[in-house]
Amino acid sequence: xxxxxxxxxxxxxxxxxxxxxxxxxxxxxxxxxxxxxxxxxxxxxxxxxxxxxxxxxxxxxxxxxxxxxxxxxxxxxxxxxxxxxxxxxxxxxxxxxxxxxxxxxxxxxxxxxxxxxxxxxxxxxxxxxxxxxxxxxxxxxxxxxxxxxxxxxxxxxxxxxxxxxxxxxxxxxxxxxxxxxxxxxxxxxxxxxxxxxxxxxxxxxxxxxxxxxxxxxxxxxxxxxxxxxxxxxxxxxxxxxxxxxxxxxxxxxxxxxxxxxxxxxxxxxxxxxxxxxxxxxxxxxxxxxxxxxxxxxxxxxxxxxxxxxxxxxxxxxxxxxxxxxxxxxxxxxxxxxxxxxxxxxxxxxxxxxxxxxxxxxxxxxxxxxxxxxxxxxxxxxxxxxxxxxxxxxxxxxxxxxxxxxxxxxxxxxxxxxxxxxxxxxxxxxxxx
RNA sequence: GGAGAGGUGGCCGAGUGGUUGAAGGCGCACGCUUGGAAAGCGUGUAUGCGGGCAACCGUAUCGCAGGUUCGAAUCCUGUUCUCUCCGCCA
Numbered sequence: 001x002x003x004x005x006x007x008x009x010x011x012x013x014x015x016x017x018x019x020x021x022x023x024x025x026x027x028x029x030x031x032x033x034x035x036x037x038x039x040x041x042x043x044x045x046x047x048x049x050x051x052x053x054x055x056x057x058x059x060x061x062x063x064x065x066x067x068x069x070x071x072x073x074x075x076x077x078x079x080x081x082x083x084x085x086x087x088x089x090x091x092x093x094x095x096x097x098x099x100x101x102x103x104x105x106x107x108x109x110x111x112x113x114x115x116x117x118x119x120x121x122x123x124x125x126x127x128x129x130x131x132x133x134x135x136x137x138x139x140x141x142x143x144x145x146x147x148x149x150x151x152x153x154x155x156x157x158x159x160x161x162x163x164x165x166x167x168x169x170x171x172x173x174x175x176x177x178x179x180x181x182x183x184x185x186x187x188x189x190x191x192x193x194x195x196x197x198x199x200x201x202x203x204x205x206x207x208x209x210x211x212x213x214x215x216x217x218x219x220x221x222x223x224x225x226x227x228x229x230x231x232x233x234x235x236x237x238x239x240x241x242x243x244x245x246x247x248x249x250x251x252x253x254x255x256x257x258x259x260x261x262x263x264x265x266x267x268x269x270x271x272x273x274x275x276x277x278x279x280x281x282x283x284x285x286x287x288x289x290x291x292x293x294x295x296x297x298x299x300x301x302x303x304x305x306x307x308x309x310x311x312x313x314x315x316x317x318x319x320x321x322x323x324x325x326x327x328x329x330x331x332x333x334x335x336x337x338x339x340x341x342x343x344x345x346x347x348x349x350x351x352x353x354x355x356x357x358x359x360x361x362x363x364x365x366x367x368x369x370x371x372x373x374x375x376x377x378x379x380x381x382x383x384x385x386x387x388x389x390x391x392x393x394x395x396x397x398x399x400x401x402x403x404x405x406x407x408x409x410x411x412x413x414x415x416x417x418x419x420x421x422x423x424x425x426x427x428x429x430x431x432x
Numbered sequence: 433g434g435a436g437a438g439g440u441g442g443c444c445g446a447g448u449g450g451u452u453g454a455a456g457g458c459g460c461a462c463g464c465u466u467g468g469a470a471a472g473c474g475u476g477u478a479u480g481c482g483g484g485c486a487a488c489c490g491u492a493u494c495g496c497a498g499g500u501u502c503g504a505a506u507c508c509u510g511u512u513c514u515c516u517c518c519g520c521c522a
Contacts, residue, residue, distance in 0.1 A: 038481090038482070041481070041482060041491085042482060042483085042490095042491095044491080044492095045481090045482065045483095045490060045491045045492085046490085046491090048490085048491060048492085049490060049491070051502075051503080052491090052503080054502060054503085055450070055501095055502050055503035056450075056451065056503080057502095058450080058502055058503070059450035059451080059502095059503075063502065067502075068502060069502095070502090071502035071503085072502070074502085075501090075502070075503095235512095254442090254478095254479090256442095375479095375480095377479095383461095383477095385479080
Protein backbone atom coordinates (compact mmCIF):
# COMPACT_ATOMS: atom_id res chain seq x y z
CA UNK A 1 0.00 0.00 0.00
CA UNK A 2 1.17 3.51 -0.77
CA UNK A 3 1.43 6.29 1.80
CA UNK A 4 -1.73 8.37 1.49
CA UNK A 5 0.30 11.51 2.19
CA UNK A 6 2.40 10.72 -0.85
CA UNK A 7 -0.73 10.18 -2.92
CA UNK A 8 -2.17 13.53 -1.83
CA UNK A 9 0.95 15.38 -2.85
CA UNK A 10 1.55 13.48 -6.08
CA UNK A 11 -1.94 12.66 -7.28
CA UNK A 12 -1.18 13.16 -10.93
CA UNK A 13 1.99 11.07 -10.92
CA UNK A 14 0.26 8.30 -8.99
CA UNK A 15 -2.60 8.22 -11.49
CA UNK A 16 -0.18 8.14 -14.39
CA UNK A 17 1.88 5.38 -12.81
CA UNK A 18 -1.21 3.23 -12.25
CA UNK A 19 -2.08 3.66 -15.89
CA UNK A 20 1.41 2.68 -17.03
CA UNK A 21 1.18 -0.46 -14.92
CA UNK A 22 -2.24 -1.28 -16.27
CA UNK A 23 -4.31 -0.81 -13.12
CA UNK A 24 -7.66 0.86 -13.24
CA UNK A 25 -7.79 3.21 -10.27
CA UNK A 26 -9.37 6.59 -9.73
CA UNK A 27 -7.13 8.77 -7.59
CA UNK A 28 -9.61 11.65 -7.47
CA UNK A 29 -12.21 9.39 -5.94
CA UNK A 30 -9.66 8.05 -3.48
CA UNK A 31 -8.80 11.59 -2.42
CA UNK A 32 -12.48 12.43 -1.95
CA UNK A 33 -12.86 9.51 0.42
CA UNK A 34 -9.65 10.52 2.13
CA UNK A 35 -11.04 13.98 2.80
CA UNK A 36 -14.39 12.76 4.04
CA UNK A 37 -12.74 10.11 6.19
CA UNK A 38 -10.53 12.73 7.81
CA UNK A 39 -13.45 15.04 8.38
CA UNK A 40 -15.43 12.26 10.05
CA UNK A 41 -12.45 11.35 12.15
CA UNK A 42 -12.15 14.89 13.42
CA UNK A 43 -15.83 14.89 14.30
CA UNK A 44 -15.46 11.59 16.10
CA UNK A 45 -12.39 12.82 17.98
CA UNK A 46 -14.26 15.93 19.14
CA UNK A 47 -17.23 13.88 20.31
CA UNK A 48 -14.93 11.47 22.10
CA UNK A 49 -13.22 14.36 23.79
CA UNK A 50 -16.60 15.62 24.97
CA UNK A 51 -17.58 12.14 26.13
CA UNK A 52 -14.32 11.72 28.03
CA UNK A 53 -14.76 15.10 29.74
CA UNK A 54 -18.30 14.29 30.79
CA UNK A 55 -17.57 10.84 32.11
CA UNK A 56 -14.56 12.19 33.99
CA UNK A 57 -16.74 14.79 35.70
CA UNK A 58 -19.16 12.06 36.74
CA UNK A 59 -16.74 9.76 38.44
CA UNK A 60 -17.32 9.14 42.09
CA UNK A 61 -20.56 10.99 42.75
CA UNK A 62 -24.02 10.26 41.47
CA UNK A 63 -24.44 12.15 38.19
CA UNK A 64 -27.38 14.48 37.75
CA UNK A 65 -30.27 13.60 35.47
CA UNK A 66 -29.30 16.44 33.13
CA UNK A 67 -25.71 15.32 32.86
CA UNK A 68 -26.76 11.76 32.12
CA UNK A 69 -29.22 12.89 29.51
CA UNK A 70 -26.59 14.97 27.74
CA UNK A 71 -24.03 12.19 27.94
CA UNK A 72 -26.49 9.86 26.27
CA UNK A 73 -27.02 12.33 23.46
CA UNK A 74 -23.28 12.61 22.91
CA UNK A 75 -23.05 8.85 22.88
CA UNK A 76 -25.74 8.55 20.23
CA UNK A 77 -24.11 11.19 18.06
CA UNK A 78 -20.78 9.46 18.43
CA UNK A 79 -22.29 6.12 17.46
CA UNK A 80 -23.69 7.65 14.29
CA UNK A 81 -20.42 9.36 13.36
CA UNK A 82 -18.41 6.24 14.13
CA UNK A 83 -20.64 4.18 11.87
CA UNK A 84 -20.11 6.59 8.98
CA UNK A 85 -16.41 6.76 9.76
CA UNK A 86 -16.10 3.01 9.66
CA UNK A 87 -17.77 2.89 6.29
CA UNK A 88 -15.64 5.71 4.90
CA UNK A 89 -12.49 4.04 6.20
CA UNK A 90 -13.42 0.73 4.62
CA UNK A 91 -14.05 2.33 1.23
CA UNK A 92 -10.94 4.46 1.54
CA UNK A 93 -8.69 1.53 2.45
CA UNK A 94 -10.20 -0.56 -0.27
CA UNK A 95 -9.40 2.10 -2.86
CA UNK A 96 -5.92 2.78 -1.49
CA UNK A 97 -5.06 -0.92 -1.53
CA UNK A 98 -5.81 -0.98 -5.25
CA UNK A 99 -3.22 1.68 -6.07
CA UNK A 100 -0.04 0.03 -7.35
CA UNK A 101 3.42 0.91 -6.13
CA UNK A 102 5.33 3.61 -7.98
CA UNK A 103 7.71 2.26 -10.59
CA UNK A 104 11.26 3.56 -10.33
CA UNK A 105 12.43 5.95 -13.03
CA UNK A 106 14.53 3.36 -14.88
CA UNK A 107 11.66 0.90 -15.34
CA UNK A 108 10.75 0.80 -19.05
CA UNK A 109 7.19 1.87 -19.79
CA UNK A 110 5.32 -0.83 -21.60
CA UNK A 111 1.81 -2.15 -22.06
CA UNK A 112 2.61 -5.88 -22.21
CA UNK A 113 5.44 -8.17 -21.25
CA UNK A 114 6.61 -8.02 -24.87
CA UNK A 115 8.01 -4.62 -24.01
CA UNK A 116 10.40 -5.95 -21.42
CA UNK A 117 13.93 -4.90 -22.28
CA UNK A 118 16.83 -7.31 -22.60
CA UNK A 119 19.59 -5.82 -20.47
CA UNK A 120 22.25 -8.38 -21.28
CA UNK A 121 22.96 -11.88 -22.44
CA UNK A 122 25.55 -14.05 -20.70
CA UNK A 123 26.99 -17.29 -22.00
CA UNK A 124 26.86 -18.64 -25.52
CA UNK A 125 24.10 -21.12 -26.32
CA UNK A 126 25.97 -24.37 -26.84
CA UNK A 127 26.16 -25.86 -30.30
CA UNK A 128 25.06 -29.47 -30.34
CA UNK A 129 26.22 -31.79 -33.11
CA UNK A 130 23.00 -33.73 -32.60
CA UNK A 131 19.37 -32.71 -32.29
CA UNK A 132 19.02 -31.60 -28.65
CA UNK A 133 16.18 -33.20 -26.79
CA UNK A 134 13.71 -31.49 -24.51
CA UNK A 135 13.99 -32.10 -20.77
CA UNK A 136 10.76 -34.11 -21.04
CA UNK A 137 12.25 -36.40 -23.66
CA UNK A 138 15.40 -36.90 -21.65
CA UNK A 139 13.45 -37.51 -18.45
CA UNK A 140 11.28 -39.99 -20.30
CA UNK A 141 14.29 -41.79 -21.72
CA UNK A 142 15.97 -41.97 -18.34
CA UNK A 143 12.89 -42.85 -16.27
CA UNK A 144 13.08 -39.65 -14.26
CA UNK A 145 9.49 -38.56 -14.58
CA UNK A 146 6.06 -40.13 -14.24
CA UNK A 147 3.20 -37.80 -15.03
CA UNK A 148 0.70 -40.47 -16.00
CA UNK A 149 0.50 -41.87 -12.51
CA UNK A 150 0.52 -38.37 -11.05
CA UNK A 151 -2.48 -37.61 -13.26
CA UNK A 152 -4.23 -40.63 -11.79
CA UNK A 153 -3.51 -39.49 -8.24
CA UNK A 154 -3.72 -35.69 -8.44
CA UNK A 155 -4.68 -34.66 -11.96
CA UNK A 156 -2.75 -32.64 -14.51
CA UNK A 157 0.32 -30.52 -13.79
CA UNK A 158 1.67 -32.86 -11.13
CA UNK A 159 4.53 -35.31 -11.39
CA UNK A 160 6.46 -38.02 -9.67
CA UNK A 161 10.16 -37.22 -10.00
CA UNK A 162 12.40 -40.26 -9.84
CA UNK A 163 15.96 -41.39 -9.58
CA UNK A 164 18.76 -39.04 -10.57
CA UNK A 165 16.33 -36.18 -11.18
CA UNK A 166 15.62 -36.29 -7.46
CA UNK A 167 19.31 -36.50 -6.63
CA UNK A 168 19.96 -33.50 -8.86
CA UNK A 169 17.30 -31.47 -7.09
CA UNK A 170 18.71 -32.22 -3.64
CA UNK A 171 22.21 -31.43 -4.89
CA UNK A 172 20.98 -28.05 -6.10
CA UNK A 173 19.35 -27.32 -2.76
CA UNK A 174 22.57 -28.13 -0.94
CA UNK A 175 24.61 -26.12 -3.43
CA UNK A 176 22.50 -22.97 -3.14
CA UNK A 177 22.07 -23.15 0.63
CA UNK A 178 25.82 -23.62 1.04
CA UNK A 179 26.72 -20.71 -1.23
CA UNK A 180 24.27 -18.16 0.16
CA UNK A 181 25.15 -18.87 3.76
CA UNK A 182 28.88 -18.68 2.98
CA UNK A 183 30.69 -15.47 3.87
CA UNK A 184 33.35 -15.92 1.18
CA UNK A 185 30.73 -16.33 -1.56
CA UNK A 186 28.83 -13.21 -0.45
CA UNK A 187 32.06 -11.20 -0.32
CA UNK A 188 32.99 -12.43 -3.79
CA UNK A 189 29.67 -11.40 -5.37
CA UNK A 190 29.89 -7.97 -3.77
CA UNK A 191 33.46 -7.46 -4.92
CA UNK A 192 32.88 -8.66 -8.47
CA UNK A 193 29.94 -6.32 -8.92
CA UNK A 194 31.29 -3.32 -7.03
CA UNK A 195 28.24 -3.26 -4.82
CA UNK A 196 27.85 -1.14 -1.75
CA UNK A 197 25.81 -3.50 0.41
CA UNK A 198 26.10 -5.34 3.70
CA UNK A 199 28.14 -8.54 3.45
CA UNK A 200 25.91 -10.44 5.82
CA UNK A 201 25.24 -13.99 4.59
CA UNK A 202 21.73 -15.39 4.17
CA UNK A 203 20.15 -17.41 6.94
CA UNK A 204 18.70 -20.72 5.69
CA UNK A 205 14.99 -21.06 6.49
CA UNK A 206 12.52 -23.88 6.12
CA UNK A 207 9.23 -22.03 6.45
CA UNK A 208 5.63 -23.12 6.85
CA UNK A 209 3.90 -23.65 3.52
CA UNK A 210 0.63 -22.02 4.52
CA UNK A 211 -0.35 -18.58 5.67
CA UNK A 212 -3.36 -16.65 6.87
CA UNK A 213 -5.56 -14.56 4.63
CA UNK A 214 -4.67 -11.33 6.40
CA UNK A 215 -0.92 -11.69 5.95
CA UNK A 216 -1.20 -12.99 2.41
CA UNK A 217 -3.22 -9.91 1.57
CA UNK A 218 -0.82 -7.61 3.42
CA UNK A 219 2.00 -8.98 1.27
CA UNK A 220 -0.17 -8.01 -1.70
CA UNK A 221 0.31 -11.46 -3.19
CA UNK A 222 -3.10 -12.99 -2.56
CA UNK A 223 -4.73 -11.62 -5.69
CA UNK A 224 -5.76 -13.03 -8.06
CA UNK A 225 -7.16 -15.52 -5.60
CA UNK A 226 -8.11 -18.01 -8.26
CA UNK A 227 -4.42 -18.74 -8.70
CA UNK A 228 -4.16 -19.69 -5.02
CA UNK A 229 -5.10 -22.85 -3.17
CA UNK A 230 -7.38 -22.28 -0.19
CA UNK A 231 -7.49 -24.76 2.67
CA UNK A 232 -11.06 -25.80 3.27
CA UNK A 233 -12.58 -24.72 6.60
CA UNK A 234 -9.39 -22.90 7.62
CA UNK A 235 -8.31 -19.30 7.32
CA UNK A 236 -5.26 -20.58 5.45
CA UNK A 237 -3.82 -20.66 1.95
CA UNK A 238 -0.97 -22.64 0.43
CA UNK A 239 1.87 -20.25 -0.35
CA UNK A 240 2.73 -19.60 -3.98
CA UNK A 241 6.33 -18.71 -3.14
CA UNK A 242 8.53 -18.77 -0.08
CA UNK A 243 8.46 -14.98 -0.38
CA UNK A 244 4.92 -15.03 0.95
CA UNK A 245 5.85 -16.72 4.19
CA UNK A 246 9.32 -15.18 4.56
CA UNK A 247 8.27 -11.58 3.99
CA UNK A 248 5.39 -11.83 6.41
CA UNK A 249 7.31 -13.41 9.28
CA UNK A 250 8.28 -10.04 10.77
CA UNK A 251 4.88 -8.39 10.44
CA UNK A 252 4.16 -5.94 13.24
CA UNK A 253 7.76 -5.82 14.40
CA UNK A 254 10.24 -3.00 14.89
CA UNK A 255 13.85 -3.87 14.12
CA UNK A 256 16.85 -2.05 15.47
CA UNK A 257 18.95 -0.35 12.83
CA UNK A 258 21.99 -2.47 13.69
CA UNK A 259 19.94 -5.57 12.89
CA UNK A 260 19.45 -4.57 9.26
CA UNK A 261 19.42 -6.14 6.77
CA UNK A 262 17.70 -9.42 7.55
CA UNK A 263 18.57 -11.85 4.78
CA UNK A 264 16.92 -15.22 4.38
CA UNK A 265 17.35 -18.06 1.94
CA UNK A 266 14.18 -20.12 2.15
CA UNK A 267 13.33 -23.46 0.66
CA UNK A 268 9.70 -24.21 0.09
CA UNK A 269 7.39 -26.28 -2.01
CA UNK A 270 5.16 -23.73 -3.71
CA UNK A 271 1.67 -24.14 -5.06
CA UNK A 272 -0.10 -22.39 -7.91
CA UNK A 273 -3.35 -23.21 -9.61
CA UNK A 274 -2.04 -21.71 -12.87
CA UNK A 275 -5.50 -20.44 -13.64
CA UNK A 276 -5.64 -19.15 -17.19
CA UNK A 277 -2.69 -21.16 -18.46
CA UNK A 278 -4.71 -24.07 -19.86
CA UNK A 279 -2.84 -25.83 -22.61
CA UNK A 280 0.38 -23.85 -22.14
CA UNK A 281 3.67 -25.51 -21.34
CA UNK A 282 2.17 -28.93 -20.87
CA UNK A 283 5.34 -30.82 -21.74
CA UNK A 284 7.55 -32.01 -18.91
CA UNK A 285 7.75 -30.08 -15.64
CA UNK A 286 8.02 -26.51 -16.88
CA UNK A 287 4.72 -25.34 -15.42
CA UNK A 288 3.38 -27.34 -12.50
CA UNK A 289 0.83 -26.84 -9.74
CA UNK A 290 3.54 -27.77 -7.27
CA UNK A 291 7.21 -26.92 -7.51
CA UNK A 292 10.07 -26.45 -5.13
CA UNK A 293 11.92 -23.19 -5.02
CA UNK A 294 14.84 -21.58 -3.26
CA UNK A 295 13.98 -17.99 -2.55
CA UNK A 296 15.92 -15.02 -1.19
CA UNK A 297 14.16 -12.49 0.99
CA UNK A 298 15.71 -9.35 2.41
CA UNK A 299 14.32 -6.77 4.81
CA UNK A 300 16.40 -3.64 5.15
CA UNK A 301 16.85 0.10 5.30
CA UNK A 302 15.22 2.30 2.68
CA UNK A 303 18.46 3.83 1.43
CA UNK A 304 19.91 0.36 0.75
CA UNK A 305 16.86 -1.12 -0.95
CA UNK A 306 17.81 -0.60 -4.57
CA UNK A 307 21.40 -1.75 -4.11
CA UNK A 308 20.08 -4.83 -2.30
CA UNK A 309 17.89 -5.54 -5.32
CA UNK A 310 20.93 -5.33 -7.62
CA UNK A 311 22.85 -7.54 -5.21
CA UNK A 312 20.18 -10.22 -5.46
CA UNK A 313 20.28 -10.12 -9.25
CA UNK A 314 24.06 -10.44 -9.04
CA UNK A 315 23.66 -13.57 -6.92
CA UNK A 316 21.18 -15.04 -9.38
CA UNK A 317 23.62 -14.44 -12.19
CA UNK A 318 26.56 -15.85 -10.29
CA UNK A 319 24.68 -19.06 -9.57
CA UNK A 320 23.66 -19.39 -13.21
CA UNK A 321 27.27 -18.87 -14.29
CA UNK A 322 28.49 -21.49 -11.83
CA UNK A 323 25.90 -23.89 -13.21
CA UNK A 324 27.10 -23.04 -16.73
CA UNK A 325 23.67 -22.11 -18.05
CA UNK A 326 23.41 -19.39 -20.73
CA UNK A 327 20.86 -16.75 -19.76
CA UNK A 328 19.60 -13.27 -20.44
CA UNK A 329 18.58 -10.55 -18.01
CA UNK A 330 15.37 -8.63 -18.60
CA UNK A 331 14.35 -5.28 -17.21
CA UNK A 332 10.66 -5.84 -16.73
CA UNK A 333 8.43 -3.06 -18.03
CA UNK A 334 5.72 -1.26 -16.07
CA UNK A 335 3.02 -3.69 -17.21
CA UNK A 336 4.98 -6.71 -16.06
CA UNK A 337 6.67 -5.83 -12.76
CA UNK A 338 3.54 -6.36 -10.69
CA UNK A 339 1.44 -4.23 -8.41
CA UNK A 340 3.61 -4.05 -5.27
CA UNK A 341 6.83 -3.71 -7.28
CA UNK A 342 8.91 -0.61 -7.79
CA UNK A 343 11.31 -2.50 -10.02
CA UNK A 344 11.57 -6.01 -11.37
CA UNK A 345 14.17 -8.07 -13.15
CA UNK A 346 13.71 -11.47 -14.76
CA UNK A 347 16.35 -13.96 -15.72
CA UNK A 348 15.61 -16.29 -18.58
CA UNK A 349 17.60 -19.44 -19.18
CA UNK A 350 18.44 -20.71 -22.61
CA UNK A 351 16.48 -23.85 -23.45
CA UNK A 352 17.99 -25.62 -26.48
CA UNK A 353 14.86 -27.66 -27.16
CA UNK A 354 12.78 -24.48 -27.50
CA UNK A 355 15.60 -22.56 -29.13
CA UNK A 356 14.80 -19.59 -26.92
CA UNK A 357 15.16 -18.10 -23.44
CA UNK A 358 12.50 -18.95 -20.87
CA UNK A 359 11.82 -17.37 -17.50
CA UNK A 360 13.50 -19.02 -14.56
CA UNK A 361 14.12 -16.25 -12.03
CA UNK A 362 12.56 -13.04 -10.94
CA UNK A 363 13.82 -10.31 -8.60
CA UNK A 364 11.34 -7.93 -7.00
CA UNK A 365 11.96 -4.66 -5.20
CA UNK A 366 8.90 -3.41 -3.32
CA UNK A 367 10.29 -0.34 -1.53
CA UNK A 368 8.04 0.18 1.55
CA UNK A 369 4.85 -0.92 -0.23
CA UNK A 370 4.58 -4.30 1.50
CA UNK A 371 6.05 -3.10 4.78
CA UNK A 372 3.34 -0.47 5.20
CA UNK A 373 0.59 -3.02 5.61
CA UNK A 374 2.81 -5.58 7.30
CA UNK A 375 3.85 -2.87 9.77
CA UNK A 376 7.46 -4.01 9.58
CA UNK A 377 9.56 -1.10 10.75
CA UNK A 378 12.99 -0.11 11.97
CA UNK A 379 14.04 2.19 14.78
CA UNK A 380 16.85 4.35 13.50
CA UNK A 381 19.87 5.25 15.62
CA UNK A 382 18.32 8.67 16.27
CA UNK A 383 15.18 7.05 17.69
CA UNK A 384 12.87 7.73 14.74
CA UNK A 385 10.82 4.91 13.30
CA UNK A 386 10.33 4.18 9.64
CA UNK A 387 9.15 1.41 7.34
CA UNK A 388 11.67 -1.07 6.03
CA UNK A 389 12.11 -1.94 2.35
CA UNK A 390 11.49 -5.47 1.11
CA UNK A 391 13.30 -7.36 -1.63
CA UNK A 392 12.71 -10.87 -2.84
CA UNK A 393 14.29 -12.89 -5.58
CA UNK A 394 14.45 -16.44 -6.81
CA UNK A 395 17.73 -18.03 -5.82
CA UNK A 396 16.96 -21.09 -7.90
CA UNK A 397 13.71 -22.61 -9.11
CA UNK A 398 13.60 -26.37 -8.81
CA UNK A 399 12.01 -27.72 -11.87
CA UNK A 400 13.06 -24.92 -14.19
CA UNK A 401 16.62 -24.94 -12.84
CA UNK A 402 17.00 -28.69 -13.36
CA UNK A 403 15.26 -28.33 -16.73
CA UNK A 404 17.91 -25.83 -17.84
CA UNK A 405 20.72 -28.02 -16.55
CA UNK A 406 19.43 -31.17 -18.19
CA UNK A 407 18.81 -29.47 -21.53
CA UNK A 408 22.02 -27.45 -21.68
CA UNK A 409 24.30 -30.21 -20.43
CA UNK A 410 22.74 -33.12 -22.30
CA UNK A 411 24.79 -35.51 -24.36
CA UNK A 412 23.83 -37.43 -27.50
CA UNK A 413 23.05 -40.61 -25.57
CA UNK A 414 20.62 -38.87 -23.20
CA UNK A 415 23.04 -38.71 -20.29
CA UNK A 416 23.72 -35.37 -18.60
CA UNK A 417 27.06 -33.78 -17.89
CA UNK A 418 27.15 -32.51 -14.27
CA UNK A 419 28.45 -28.92 -13.78
CA UNK A 420 31.58 -29.05 -11.69
CA UNK A 421 30.13 -27.10 -8.77
CA UNK A 422 27.41 -29.69 -8.26
CA UNK A 423 29.65 -32.73 -8.19
CA UNK A 424 30.51 -32.52 -4.48
CA UNK A 425 26.80 -32.81 -3.78
CA UNK A 426 26.40 -35.82 -6.08
CA UNK A 427 29.07 -38.03 -4.68
CA UNK A 428 31.59 -36.74 -7.22
CA UNK A 429 29.63 -38.02 -10.22
CA UNK A 430 30.42 -36.31 -13.54
CA UNK A 431 27.57 -37.81 -15.49
CA UNK A 432 23.95 -38.44 -14.59
C1' G B 433 -10.60 -33.79 19.39
C1' G B 434 -11.76 -33.15 25.20
C1' A B 435 -10.67 -30.38 30.00
C1' G B 436 -8.28 -26.34 32.40
C1' A B 437 -5.06 -21.79 32.75
C1' G B 438 -3.45 -17.51 30.41
C1' G B 439 -2.26 -13.44 26.41
C1' U B 440 -0.83 -5.98 29.62
C1' G B 441 4.91 -1.42 27.25
C1' G B 442 11.97 -3.62 24.66
C1' C B 443 11.61 -7.54 28.85
C1' C B 444 9.45 -9.17 33.76
C1' G B 445 5.15 -7.99 36.22
C1' A B 446 0.83 -5.20 39.04
C1' G B 447 -3.88 -3.93 37.95
C1' U B 448 -11.82 -6.89 38.29
C1' G B 449 -15.69 -0.33 36.12
C1' G B 450 -13.75 6.14 36.90
C1' U B 451 -7.17 11.31 36.21
C1' U B 452 -4.58 3.67 34.24
C1' G B 453 -1.25 4.91 28.35
C1' A B 454 -1.21 1.98 32.29
C1' A B 455 2.13 0.95 39.46
C1' G B 456 6.83 -1.47 40.53
C1' G B 457 11.24 -3.73 38.69
C1' C B 458 14.83 -4.82 34.72
C1' G B 459 16.97 -2.91 30.40
C1' C B 460 18.30 1.45 27.65
C1' A B 461 19.61 6.99 27.14
C1' C B 462 21.28 11.47 29.35
C1' G B 463 23.00 14.02 33.75
C1' C B 464 25.11 14.22 38.85
C1' U B 465 28.75 11.66 41.74
C1' U B 466 34.16 9.36 40.89
C1' G B 467 41.14 9.78 39.56
C1' G B 468 38.46 5.96 36.58
C1' A B 469 34.77 2.27 37.05
C1' A B 470 30.96 -0.07 39.94
C1' A B 471 27.34 1.23 43.31
C1' G B 472 24.16 5.31 44.41
C1' C B 473 21.01 9.52 43.05
C1' G B 474 18.05 12.36 39.37
C1' U B 475 15.55 12.79 34.64
C1' G B 476 13.74 10.50 30.40
C1' U B 477 12.22 6.06 27.66
C1' A B 478 5.23 2.57 23.36
C1' U B 479 2.72 2.94 18.55
C1' G B 480 -0.99 4.74 14.96
C1' C B 481 -4.20 8.77 13.32
C1' G B 482 -5.77 14.14 13.12
C1' G B 483 -4.09 19.25 14.04
C1' G B 484 0.33 22.74 14.74
C1' C B 485 6.58 25.77 12.07
C1' A B 486 7.34 24.01 16.87
C1' A B 487 6.96 23.22 22.24
C1' C B 488 2.63 20.64 22.15
C1' C B 489 -2.79 19.48 21.83
C1' G B 490 -6.77 15.94 20.73
C1' U B 491 -7.89 10.85 19.84
C1' A B 492 -7.24 5.56 19.57
C1' U B 493 -4.67 1.17 21.09
C1' C B 494 -3.77 -3.71 27.36
C1' G B 495 -4.14 -10.75 21.40
C1' C B 496 -8.38 -9.74 17.69
C1' A B 497 -13.73 -8.60 16.71
C1' G B 498 -18.34 -7.32 18.70
C1' G B 499 -21.56 -6.01 23.08
C1' U B 500 -23.12 -3.72 28.02
C1' U B 501 -22.18 1.33 30.40
C1' C B 502 -22.27 8.36 31.15
C1' G B 503 -17.39 5.75 31.49
C1' A B 504 -14.09 -0.77 30.01
C1' A B 505 -7.24 -3.32 30.50
C1' U B 506 -11.14 -4.50 34.07
C1' C B 507 -18.05 -7.07 32.93
C1' C B 508 -20.51 -10.21 28.64
C1' U B 509 -20.17 -12.94 23.69
C1' G B 510 -17.34 -14.79 19.74
C1' U B 511 -12.58 -15.74 17.91
C1' U B 512 -7.31 -16.59 17.79
C1' C B 513 -2.66 -17.90 19.89
C1' U B 514 0.34 -19.91 24.02
C1' C B 515 0.87 -23.29 28.20
C1' U B 516 -0.70 -27.87 31.22
C1' C B 517 -3.30 -32.60 31.34
C1' C B 518 -6.04 -36.46 28.48
C1' G B 519 -6.84 -38.65 23.55
C1' C B 520 -4.70 -39.38 18.65
C1' C B 521 -0.29 -39.39 15.85
C1' A B 522 5.01 -38.87 11.91
